[in-house]
Structures are given as C-alpha cells and as structure tokens.
Amino acid sequence: MKIYVIGIGPGNQEYMTPQARSAIEKSDVVVGYTLYVELVRELTEGKEVKSTAMKQEVDRCRMALESALEGKTVAFVCSGDAGVYGMAGVMAEVAEDHPEVEIEVVPGITAACSGAAVLGAPLIHDFAVISLSDLLTPWELIEKRLSLAAEADFVICLYNPKSKKRHDYIDKAAEIISRSRSWDTPCGYVKNIGRDEEKGVVCTLKELAGNDDIDMFTTVFIGNSSTKMINGKMVTPRGYRNIR
C-alpha cells in the first residue's frame, strides 16, 4: 500500500535520478499523464500502466489510490519535480481518508533549476517562483505576488507564462515588474528543457513583453538588480569580493 510520487525531471532521462528510476522499478503499476509515462516506457515493461490526458489530475490521483488500496505499489510519475506545481500535493489530499496508504515523494529536477543551468546562473541568490496560470489561482493574487517579489528584488522564475487563452499574461507580468526594476534588467527564457528542441534565449525585461517566442512550454527568468550578462550567460552575483 504505497504510492511513490516521482519527479522524473525535464524530459530527457539524463536528468532522472537513480532514486526515481529505482522507485519505478519497485512498482507494480505506473500512473501518469500519457506523455510522461511515454518518457519512462523502457522502465514500465511488464507493469500495469494507467495514463490519462492532461487536466485530469484528480482522476489520475484516484487511479493511483485505487491501485494502492488493492495492495499494489504505485509509481505516479510527474515531469520536473513532483513537489513544485506537481502532483505530490493533490495526491495527499485525495488520499486523506486513507492514512494506511504510504505516500513517498521522490524529488526531481524542476524547471527552475534545469532552465537556470541552460541560461547560466540566474538563481544564485534569493528568488521567487510564480506560476502565471490563473486556472486555479485568482489573477489578482498573481499580480500581488509579482509586484511584491519585484519590490523585494528577488530573481523571479515564471512557470506557465502563456497559453492560448492567456497570451498577454507575460506582457502584464513584465509591466508589473518594471515598476520596481529597469526595463534593461537581464532576463532569459528556456523552451523545451531537456528535450531535443531545447532553446535558451537571453534578453531584457523589455524584450519579454510582447514576445511571441514564449509559449506554454517555456520557463522565464527575470534578473534582480545585480544580475548581469557575462560572456553571453545570465549571472546573478552572490556578492563575493576580490573576484578579480
């Protein structure tokens, strides 16, 4: 009666930890969004596989719980880290009435970390992670968080910056941040992290607004007041002295 909620990292198995691999291997059933189950297919041979389309998060958790209650060990796979906008939370909520089911979260590399590595070193100092998706969060709260994070001079990492219905949210976010940060602030974004089509772009805050290249598979990074460009990379200094 155990559910592993597993972060498999961004796409490529090069990012998946031995702990994640081992948890899948120990399981009888693999549950997840179709695309993520596909990414670990070589590990699912001989196992029962239950996958669902996008946006059926609660259903996936129920499927995982059902299998666990039948006495099976379940691997519930998520992209990135299962604990950052991942399924670890809703899984615990769905299983609340079944404390006999053990839930173990297996961490993975989240897009903040894998994306930062592509751009250089933007997250070296204090940072805030904000999702621009208002499917489950009121937009007013997202605006408030953007505004206060900018005022606090956090480096800011944005998940879900855009979708078909929310094509101008990144523009609004850039505008809010510009109230306490220069339009020339070094920024960057990474598309399709850990996949063949991975692409990292460095730019300014001004260039984030109205940017048509950013899509729902993009993670966006906004520097703090010290972030600078060094040899084409986005770097936030930690503050060491006597470097040169």
Add this chain to the structure above:
Amino acid sequence: MKIYVIGIGPGNQEYMTPQARSAIEKSDVVVGYTLYVELVRELTEGKEVKSTAMKQEVDRCRMALESALEGKTVAFVCSGDAGVYGMAGVMAEVAEDHPEVEIEVVPGITAACSGAAVLGAPLIHDFAVISLSDLLTPWELIEKRLSLAAEADFVICLYNPKSKKRHDYIDKAAEIISRSRSWDTPCGYVKNIGRDEEKGVVCTLKELAGNDDIDMFTTVFIGNSSTKMINGKMVTPRGYRNIR
C-alpha cells in the same frame, strides 16, 4: 577548455543524475570542497583532485580555471544544485576574462526540492527561497525580503537558517513572518537531507522561533495561508476542486 559546474544533489548518490555522473566521468580534474569531493570519490579514480576547505569559494574557482586554461576538462562539484546559492555564478565571474573557456552548468536536486519531499508537499504553489546568511548580504535586505515574501503569501523556504554566530536569525525571521501570517501556520524543517542522519520535523511557526534543533545543515519551510497538515505531512494545496 571546459568546466562543468555540477550539482551532485544532497549527499547520497541516489540523488545524483546520470548527467552529473557522466560529466564527472568525462573530466580530467575534479575540483571542490573536500566533503563534496569525498562524496563522489568512487568516480575520481585516476583523476587529478583539487579540494579546499570551506569558505574558499573564489580560490576553488581559480583552481578550476587554471586547470581549464591548461587544456583540461574540469568537474567542479557542488552539493545540491550548482545554480542555487552554488558555485555556477562565481565561476562565471572568475572566468569572465576567458570567454574561450566553456562553462556548462549541470543541475542537481536543491535542498528546497529534496527537503520538501521529506516533509510532504509544501512547495506545490508559488514560493520564495531566502538565505538567512548575512555573510554576503546585508541583514536589512534579508529582513525586507522576508517581510514582502510573507505579505505576498508565498510559501517560504529558508537556506542557512543558523550558524554559530547567527543563532537567533531564525527567531527574527519567524517574528517578521508572523506579522502577516498566523503563529499556527504549518511549518517544517529537514536536517542532513539525503544522509543517514536525515530528519524531518513538522511544527508551527511559533515552534520555529527559539528552536534549538535547527542548525546550519537544516532547511526550513514555512507554509502559506492555505498550507495544512494531512496525515502528518505538510501540504500546500494548488486549488483543485472536487477532490473529495
């Protein structure tokens, strides 16, 4: 002429990605703080090893740069993620005058993610990561970030919550956060993540203040206004409806 700045994750090799392992294997020289080099010793056989004591971060970067300039491939190992309070930033700064040296950052599991997994799912929604170390950051800025992050209702993850010289900083942080959040807010902390002595504790904001168990090897998590305890785990809801 290449330096891999590698996050090896928290202690145990179970958390180290195949990408990190492969980067070490491809290198001629391994550079790092003595303890971290020790953690990957089985991978360093036959390689040149250069390690230094703590607090010699800039020296370590210079050693890595020197070897790279001699034409060697260098693995510069860091705990957790090289890009979160890690060496990826200062390495880029030290090598600024040598654009011919390629620096590739290899991401790892940072303590925010590995610690969150131990406690349950605290980081499921927007969060801020703040270091309480004032060695390189003015305390006033740290206070400002704590205050604004609390006001924005971010889940807050604290790195470096304490040291011998800074034994009451976690108390001050709890007090600042309590100005916009209940003293009963679900919180937690994890010591020695990924090591044999790993220990996760859930508590309230009140219980963080004056807590003698928290030390410099601890990562602290402070819930937002929605965070709750479910079956002994710290869980921040994302906001899905119709869960039950």
